[in-house]
Amino acid sequence: LKPQDMAFPSYREHGVAYTRGVDFKDLLGIFRCTDHSSWDFQRHGFHPYTIVIGNQVLNAAGYAMGQKFEGKVGDDPDAEATICYFGDGATSQGDVHEGFVWAAVYDAPLVFFCQNNQWAISEPT
Ligand SMILES: Cc1ncc(C[n+]2csc(CCOP(=O)(O)OP(=O)(O)O)c2C)c(N)n1
Ligand SMILES: [Mg+2]
Known part of the structure; x- marks a missing residue:
């Protein structure tokens, strides 16, 4: 990722957050319910965590x-792109596929990154 790119995480992208300069204390606060993704997501190019499965694909x-x-x-050096992380279980949701279709129809500069850990509450694929 370049500095001007944007990452949309699920709730597993702690390593990505680290490389984007997000303070680890801000991440821990989400899981202790003392913080609600208080980092400047435009400055870090790292969107707030998404606990609602698959929602970040639409965002x-x-x-x-x-x-x-x-x-x-x-190819301009200032050109931007987006990366979106989601789990294999998220692919069971229709709205995730709507996100895929809209990104394709608009030829949007979006990379979809499926973290396929073979675990989901729905059937894993
Ligand atoms: C819209 C929605 N439905 C159900 C849940 C409950 N839920 C929490 S984790 C999870 C499984 C997600 O599996 P996957 O997308 O593969 O992510 P993983 O945790 O394996 O990385 C579910 C269904 C949720 N958070 N959001
Ligand atoms: Mg999974």
């Missing part, structure tokens, strides 16, 4: 569509 698709609409794409 990421919209964000990447915005990057496309604003012409921030291509």
Whole structure:
């Protein structure tokens, strides 16, 4: 990722948060319910954690569509891209597939990263 890129995590991307400069104390606060993703997500290029399974796929698709609409794409050094992390279980949700379709239709600069750990409450794939 370049500094101007944006990452949309699920709740597992602690390593990504670290590489984006997010203070680990801010992450721990989410799990202790003392904090609600208080880092500056634009500055870090790291969106708040998403506990609602798959929701970040829609957020990421919209964000990447915005990057496309604003012409921030291509080989320019200032061009932007988005990456979206989700679990294998999230792929059981219809709205996740809506995010895939919209990103494809708009040729949005979005990378989908499936963390397939073979575990989900739904059937793993
Ligand atoms: C919309 C929604 N439905 C159900 C849940 C309950 N839930 C929490 S974790 C989980 C399993 C998610 O599996 P997966 O997407 O593979 O992520 P993993 O935890 O394996 O990384 C579910 C269903 C939730 N958080 N949000
Ligand atoms: Mg899983």
